[in-house]
Amino acid sequence: MENEKFEPKIVAFVCNWCTYTGADLAGTSRLKQQTNARLIRVPCTGRIDPVFIIKAFEKGADGVLVSGCHPNDCHYNTGNFHARRRWIFFRQLLDFVGIDSSRLYFSWVSASEGKKWVDVVDGVINSVREKGPFNGYKKLNKEIEIPVK
Amino acid sequence: MNFGYYPGCSLSGTAKEFDLSLKEVLKYLDTDLQEINDWCCCGASSAHSASHLLSVALPARNLILAKEQGMKEIVAPCAACFNRLKVAQHELKTDDHIRINTEELLDTKYSDGINVLNLISLFQQIGLEKIKSNAKVDFSKLNVACYYGCLLVRPHDILKFDDPENPTTMEEVVKATGAKPVDWNFKVECCGAAHSIAHTEIVENLSMKILDDAINYKANVIVVACPMCHSNLDMRQKNIIKHNPGRNKIPILYLSQLIGLSLGLDHKKLGLDLHFIDTAPLIASLSENEVAV
Amino acid sequence: MENNHVHPTIQKIINLTNQDPANCYQCGKCSAGCPVRDYFDDAPNRVIRFVQLGLYDRALKSKAIWLCAGCQTCSSRCPQNFEPAKFMDALREIAAEEGIAPSDKNVQKFHKAFLNQIKNNGRSFELGLIRDYKLATGKLFQDIDAAPTAILKGKIGFTPHKIKDTKKIKSIIDKAVKGNTK
Amino acid sequence: MRIGVFICHCGENIGRTVDCPSVASACANFSGVVHAEDYKYMCSDPGQNLIKQAIKEKNLDAVVVGSCSPHMHEKTFRKACSDAGINPFLVEMANLREHCSWIHDDVPSATRKAIDLVRMLVEKVKFNEPLIPIRVPVTKRALVIGGGISGIQASLDIANAGYEVVLVEKEPSIGGHMSQLSETFPTLDCSQCILTPRMVEVYQHPRIKLVSYSEVENVEGFIGNFSVTIRKKARSVKDELCTGCGLCVQKCPIKKVALSDFDEGLATRPAMYVPFPQAVPNIPVIDRSVCTYFKTGKCQLCKKVCGREAIDFEQQDQLIKEDVGAIIVATGYKLYTIDKKPDESMIKGYGEYGYGKFKDVVDGLQFERIASASGPTSGEMLRPSDKTTPKKIVFIQCVGSRDESKGFSYCSKICCMYTAKHAMLYKHKVHDGEAYVFYMDIRAGGKNYDEFVRRAIEEDGVKYIRGRVSKIYEENGKLIVKGEDTLAGVRVEIDADMVVLATAMIAQNDSVKLAQTLSVSYDKYGFFNESHPKLKPVETSTGGIFLAGACNAPRDIPDSVSMASAAAAKALVLFGSDVLEREPVVAKVNEATCAGCFYCQKVCAYNAIEQKEIKDRQGNVIKVVAYVNSGLCQGCGTCNATCPSKSVELLGFKDDQIYAQINSFAEVF
Numbered sequence A: 001m002e003n004e005k006f007e008p009k010i011v012a013f014v015c016n017w018c019t020y021t022g023a024d025l026a027g028t029s030r031l032k033q034q035t036n037a038r039l040i041r042v043p044c045t046g047r048i049d050p051v052f053i054i055k056a057f058e059k060g061a062d063g064v065l066v067s068g069c070h071p072n073d074c075h076y077n078t079g080n081f082h083a084r085r086r087w088i089f090f091r092q093l094l095d096f097v098g099i100d101s102s103r104l105y106f107s108w109v110s111a112s113e114g115k116k117w118v119d120v121v122d123g124v125i126n127s128v129r130e131k132g133p134f135n136g137y138k139k140l141n142k143e144i145e146i147p148v149k
Numbered sequence B: 001m002n003f004g005y006y007p008g009c010s011l012s013g014t015a016k017e018f019d020l021s022l023k024e025v026l027k028y029l030d031t032d033l034q035e036i037n038d039w040c041c042c043g044a045s046s047a048h049s050a051s052h053l054l055s056v057a058l059p060a061r062n063l064i065l066a067k068e069q070g071m072k073e074i075v076a077p078c079a080a081c082f083n084r085l086k087v088a089q090h091e092l093k094t095d096d097h098i099r100i101n102t103e104e105l106l107d108t109k110y111s112d113g114i115n116v117l118n119l120i121s122l123f124q125q126i127g128l129e130k131i132k133s134n135a136k137v138d139f140s141k142l143n144v145a146c147y148y149g150c151l152l153v154r155p156h157d158i159l160k161f162d163d164p165e166n167p168t169t170m171e172e173v174v175k176a177t178g179a180k181p182v183d184w185n186f187k188v189e190c191c192g193a194a195h196s197i198a199h200t201e202i203v204e205n206l207s208m209k210i211l212d213d214a215i216n217y218k219a220n221v222i223v224v225a226c227p228m229c230h231s232n233l234d235m236r237q238k239n240i241i242k243h244n245p246g247r248n249k250i251p252i253l254y255l256s257q258l259i260g261l262s263l264g265l266d267h268k269k270l271g272l273d274l275h276f277i278d279t280a281p282l283i284a285s286l287s288e289n290e291v292a293v
Numbered sequence C: 001m002e003n004n005h006v007h008p009t010i011q012k013i014i015n016l017t018n019q020d021p022a023n024c025y026q027c028g029k030c031s032a033g034c035p036v037r038d039y040f041d042d043a044p045n046r047v048i049r050f051v052q053l054g055l056y057d058r059a060l061k062s063k064a065i066w067l068c069a070g071c072q073t074c075s076s077r078c079p080q081n082f083e084p085a086k087f088m089d090a091l092r093e094i095a096a097e098e099g100i101a102p103s104d105k106n107v108q109k110f111h112k113a114f115l116n117q118i119k120n121n122g123r124s125f126e127l128g129l130i131r132d133y134k135l136a137t138g139k140l141f142q143d144i145d146a147a148p149t150a151i152l153k154g155k156i157g158f159t160p161h162k163i164k165d166t167k168k169i170k171s172i173i174d175k176a177v178k179g180n181t182k
Numbered sequence D: 001m002r003i004g005v006f007i008c009h010c011g012e013n014i015g016r017t018v019d020c021p022s023v024a025s026a027c028a029n030f031s032g033v034v035h036a037e038d039y040k041y042m043c044s045d046p047g048q049n050l051i052k053q054a055i056k057e058k059n060l061d062a063v064v065v066g067s068c069s070p071h072m073h074e075k076t077f078r079k080a081c082s083d084a085g086i087n088p089f090l091v092e093m094a095n096l097r098e099h100c101s102w103i104h105d106d107v108p109s110a111t112r113k114a115i116d117l118v119r120m121l122v123e124k125v126k127f128n129e130p131l132i133p134i135r136v137p138v139t140k141r142a143l144v145i146g147g148g149i150s151g152i153q154a155s156l157d158i159a160n161a162g163y164e165v166v167l168v169e170k171e172p173s174i175g176g177h178m179s180q181l182s183e184t185f186p187t188l189d190c191s192q193c194i195l196t197p198r199m200v201e202v203y204q205h206p207r208i209k210l211v212s213y214s215e216v217e218n219v220e221g222f223i224g225n226f227s228v229t230i231r232k233k234a235r236s237v238k239d240e241l242c243t244g245c246g247l248c249v250q251k252c253p254i255k256k257v258a259l260s261d262f263d264e265g266l267a268t269r270p271a272m273y274v275p276f277p278q279a280v281p282n283i284p285v286i287d288r289s290v291c292t293y294f295k296t297g298k299c300q301l302c303k304k305v306c307g308r309e310a311i312d313f314e315q316q317d318q319l320i321k322e323d324v325g326a327i328i329v330a331t332g333y334k335l336y337t338i339d340k341k342p343d344e345s346m347i348k349g350y351g352e353y354g355y356g357k358f359k360d361v362v363d364g365l366q367f368e369r370i371a372s373a374s375g376p377t378s379g380e381m382l383r384p385s386d387k388t389t390p391k392k393i394v395f396i397q398c399v400g401s402r403d404e405s406k407g408f409s410y411c412s413k414i415c416c417m418y419t420a421k422h423a424m425l426y427k428h429k430v431h432d433g434e435a436y437v438f439y440m441d442i443r444a445g446g447k448n449y450d451e452f453v454r455r456a457i458e459e460d461g462v463k464y465i466r467g468r469v470s471k472i473y474e475e476n477g478k479l480i481v482k483g484e485d486t487l488a489g490v491r492v493e494i495d496a497d498m499v500v501l502a503t504a505m506i507a508q509n510d511s512v513k514l515a516q517t518l519s520v521s522y523d524k525y526g527f528f529n530e531s532h533p534k535l536k537p538v539e540t541s542t543g544g545i546f547l548a549g550a551c552n553a554p555r556d557i558p559d560s561v562s563m564a565s566a567a568a569a570k571a572l573v574l575f576g577s578d579v580l581e582r583e584p585v586v587a588k589v590n591e592a593t594c595a596g597c598f599y600c601q602k603v604c605a606y607n608a609i610e611q612k613e614i615k616d617r618q619g620n621v622i623k624v625v626a627y628v629n630s631g632l633c634q635g636c637g638t639c640n641a642t643c644p645s646k647s648v649e650l651l652g653f654k655d656d657q658i659y660a661q662i663n664s665f666a667e668v669f
């Protein structure tokens, strides 16, 4: 396993209205991208609990992407503002729990930005590939043997 | 009452009568002025033509001196000085870049905290009631055009002194003397100020429009609070009349002179004889109504 | 306000004035109210326009920047909160720095003479100022009417008030005017 | 749980890059999956039948379809499963086409990804719960706030469709600003002539209840079910008795005290008044602040002449309640006035134009009154100061608009047009007069609008000068207007007899208060916000509340009327069904664990979270918890992410559902 070429695992939390639809558009436009991302659809970035992200890292993600509507375009008026406010404090929290916060990526991708979505996804994948695997929690798991749920 | 005093170059030169009359009036009103020791020129319009930094550094030097000499409040009777001091204060307070460069240039640390007063705010502090209760001469027939010029009211965001388009504080002071301020259009119009020497023709033209409007609105006198305004309206008026024959004269007084007159102070001590446009006829017409003490 | 994509001259203006010429939307209100506008070659809004278009030379060579009286009528009325008065100051400073000959020599000579007075005395000395200015411009008789009366009335002294610390003032001016790197 | 997995080939679309049979067989091994198969076209009738059959045969209770985007076929598969007896919310879709086969080339890795995508939803669906669509009854009655042209149009449309309308107007009469206008662009037809019949129609309509001189005090409830409290201000006249004969108004001795708002302060009116002759309702009001009786206890002349005994000096404000299902806000705008400094400390405003000191500097509405045949000058072009005909008139555009420093940054959109109209009206009446317009840009985007402006220039000889005016002052009875022509690069000074300022259209004074009463959002200028600037321009963020006209942004009559009809249509859509059915994706509070911190309430953009008292058997309040009004909740889930004790959850996207996906996004290490 260790010797295999490293392929990053990316979890992407995307809002239903803008980014998920933007990713759909990338599909309908047949815009090729790397296969490393797994999308989790939520109604709004406001729904994303910071703990989701810690959980994703704990479950083996090497990078996490959060993407929603552009500011002021939120389907739910202010949801993404709340999300953004949370993230400011959340980055610090990540560092505190031992996760390199630069492995957390944010973007705004609207429903019409299929191309942008591809750039974002590939960008994140490449960037994480450069950083190498995220081993912090894997090591931690071994050391204190947190049972994996 | 006691204030720090920044006379500025004009008051120690061409605007001697401004200085004289102010001191005379303040003496009467029990107010002392303590001149800032070794003050320098504020740079007027020339400094900021040459270097933004210089336009802050020169006033900064004076503010630092005032502070060192234990002053909290200083009076800058010249509107240009008042303006430069206030603007410099503002920039030093809000722009670290400028402050650091200034401190480096002056080799001293700057700290905020001096309250800069202009001529009008000085009288407001002293109390208009005091002027009113001491007024001895009947000014009720006197129509006054209060001329603020540019530098007392602009930029409003920094000076925060009075309405930049339609100021009224000088009128309040004038009313305290019993005179009647006229409502005219050119209170805050520019007289050309800095171009007095380099472009006399411009200044004459601009000043003429101001004089016209005041005369048009039936003013007997224009009252100013700035030596540059005064020299442009007073000294240049002679040439204006020469170049435009048949025009009426209108005397130009400093606000301090008007107050001095109303308090019944000695005309000579108020420097009323130092003007280019003779003030004697105006004074004569007043003394006809002079009230006995 | 630092931006990588702007021309150095614009960046300099932004640094000196804390405002971006792009904010001006060319309404002309500044020019409409400018008391000296009739003596300008280009109205204030045009000078700003030159800069917006990248025609820095035309802006720096315009008479307007020297004839501007600094009255700030324009600044106080600009609907976009732009301050042409500051902008004019900045252009003057840049023109001097770049060695562009001023298109109104009188004004520049006056300012030079004025600063010289401060340099020498710490304060301005009118007779000296007038003398220096007249010598520089050759306009000897222009104020013939006013000056003698002023002297007679004791309003213009024959000797300058010198302050104690003139050396300091001289170095401040020399450094600020030449070595202004901002 | 017995889960069925169905993998679609989409012809070649998925099948070319994803090895569908392998995916199906891999899925068959997931715990909980009792059936997995693949098929060429899952959404086709045979495909759907395949699912229905499997549900029955294998007794499935949840389904995951691996096919296209849920945005494409979620409804299809939910319906198919529902037909076969599974709750539609126990169906999930894995997006193997848009998010996999179409964006990848490499078959093995695309296949691996496909398996992951299906696995994640299999894990999620294990935590799905059956949900039942929310059904709320609809009160088929509308409230319209504001009786300008927008409110009038909306009321008529709804009433003509057969539903009742309550129309609340703050002023004594409906009509709004349109009733003040002289003639209207771009056709120059008489405003009153086209408006009055509609005002009368409102008055006579059997299904419109007009409540004038009234304001909305309180609004409770949610879409389909609002309960509204209206304050009927004391008119001092019993409207049920008054015949509108006008005798009282004629007799009132206090004739010239109050300035007429309708005439924009250019004329006076008595203490007992109707705002204008065509007022609807034509019932007078006593202005108690100037009436002699109210000031001194004497007079009562009006009462003496009123044969109907309609006058009631003791009348009090009255609160009335109305139940409605939809609300249309049509409160319009007001004009920016230059006659005072808006903020003493900041001193903004137009001191350079005299702060209203010059009588012959008027604003647009004042000019409308001067130009109007029913106005104080009977339509004759006379200037206010000395009632002479101005021979030179200057119009200044963008006063208070597009002016960050003294007014507002936005463009008021209609003043270019009304200025052109004013200049034309002037030229039509004063043939030898000169009309100048100072403008920055001419914004005449509308059908026949630019043609209209060109007509003013080309046919009527109005002189347009591009530039702003710096100062206006009075000199020898003339108004000197100092401007710049930026095109020629010359300064222009005009000695005018009269100046008309096209001042900005701004929000009503009380708009923010009303927005708060209604729980709808408003912008920084106080205009009500639409829900989406392009696709929901008449909706607000609150379900069941719609916007019409200039209360949303500066707007002219044609746009206001279209918007009003659109808002009416939205209300009618609501009234089209007896009950509202909504997706049950809403938040729900666990009252047992809720700590009552109300963080959730703060973050909810829809004011959907209320406070609820939990009482013991004796009726004592034991705690206060959050309660989600599912009528208002839009299902964003922000509350869920915010709640510190995880006591509020978004159904369909609960924490355990999302954790299940996270936990399974890749094979567990």
Ligand SMILES: Cc1cc2nc3c(=O)[nH]c(=O)nc-3n(C[C@H](O)[C@H](O)[C@H](O)COP(=O)(O)OP(=O)(O)OC[C@H]3O[C@@H](n4cnc5c(N)ncnc54)[C@H](O)[C@@H]3O)c2cc1C
Pocket: D145, D146, D147, D148, D149, D150, D151, D168, D169, D170, D171, D173, D174, D175, D176, D177, D178, D181, D183, D184, D185, D186, D214, D215, D216, D330, D331, D332, D333, D334, D335, D364, D365, D368, D414, D418, D421, D508, D510, D514, D548, D549, D550, D551, D555, D556, D557, D558, D560
């Ligand atoms: C000078 C000028 C000239 C114009 N000329 C034209 C023209 O020629 N052609 C054209 O198409 N448009 C013209 N317009 C624009 C036109 O006036 C508006 O488009 C139109 O009046 C908007 O109608 P409205 O019903 O939305 O708002 P309004 O006319 O403002 O009506 C709003 C109504 O709501 C009432 N109201 C306000 N608040 C409340 C409350 N809280 N509770 C209850 N009632 C309330 C008000 O009393 C008023 O009756 C002109 C505008 C101006 C300023």
Ligand SMILES: Cc1cc2nc3c(=O)[nH]c(=O)nc-3n(C[C@H](O)[C@H](O)[C@H](O)COP(=O)(O)OP(=O)(O)OC[C@H]3O[C@@H](n4cnc5c(N)ncnc54)[C@H](O)[C@@H]3O)c2cc1C
Pocket: D534
């Ligand atoms: C370059 C450009 C950029 C734009 N950008 C924006 C923007 O950023 N924001 C914005 O709000 N608006 C923008 N618009 C405007 C926007 O495109 C229109 O407002 C909008 O598309 C109008 O929608 P419509 O349905 O009325 O007309 P259309 O979009 O033209 O749709 C009409 C439909 O009817 C069909 N059709 C035509 N004739 C017949 C017939 N006889 N029988 C049956 N079908 C028929 C057509 O095929 C078409 O599908 C832009 C327009 C252009 C040109």
Ligand code: SF4
Pocket: C023, C024, C025, C026, C027, C028, C029, C030, C031, C045, C048, C074, C077, C078, C079, C080, C081, C082, C083, C084
């Ligand atoms: S007033 Fe302001 S916006 Fe208008 S042209 Fe002058 S600088 Fe530009």
Ligand code: SF4
Pocket: B190, C030, C033, C034, C035, C036, C037, C044, C067, C068, C069, C070, C071, C072, C073, C074, C075, C084, C085, C088
């Ligand atoms: S500051 Fe200069 S440009 Fe501005 S109005 Fe005054 S003279 Fe004109």
Ligand code: SF4
Pocket: D008, D009, D010, D011, D013, D014, D040, D041, D042, D043, D044, D067, D068, D069, D072, D073, D097
């Ligand atoms: S269900 Fe979707 S993926 Fe399958 S055939 Fe239909 S459209 Fe294609």
Ligand code: SF4
Pocket: D237, D241, D242, D243, D244, D245, D246, D247, D248, D249, D283, D284, D305, D306, D307, D308, D309, D310, D311
């Ligand atoms: S109150 Fe009486 S007098 Fe007045 S209009 Fe009504 S019915 Fe006529």
Ligand code: SF4
Pocket: D251, D252, D253, D254, D271, D272, D286, D290, D291, D292, D293, D294, D298, D299, D300, D301, D302, D303
């Ligand atoms: S009581 Fe009042 S409203 Fe009636 S007539 Fe007298 S003043 Fe007019």
Ligand code: SF4
Pocket: D397, D398, D399, D401, D402, D410, D411, D412, D413, D414, D415, D416, D417, D441, D442, D443, D502
């Ligand atoms: S509509 Fe015309 S006049 Fe009105 S603000 Fe916009 S540009 Fe100015």
Ligand code: SF4
Pocket: D589, D593, D594, D595, D596, D597, D598, D599, D600, D601, D625, D626, D642, D643, D644, D645, D646, D647, D648
């Ligand atoms: S945030 Fe959670 S605990 Fe707090 S009130 Fe809302 S539901 Fe209850």
Ligand code: SF4
Pocket: D586, D587, D603, D604, D605, D606, D607, D608, D609, D628, D632, D633, D634, D635, D636, D637, D638, D639, D640, D650
């Ligand atoms: S899900 Fe969104 S709309 Fe619903 S209550 Fe929670 S925050 Fe409000």
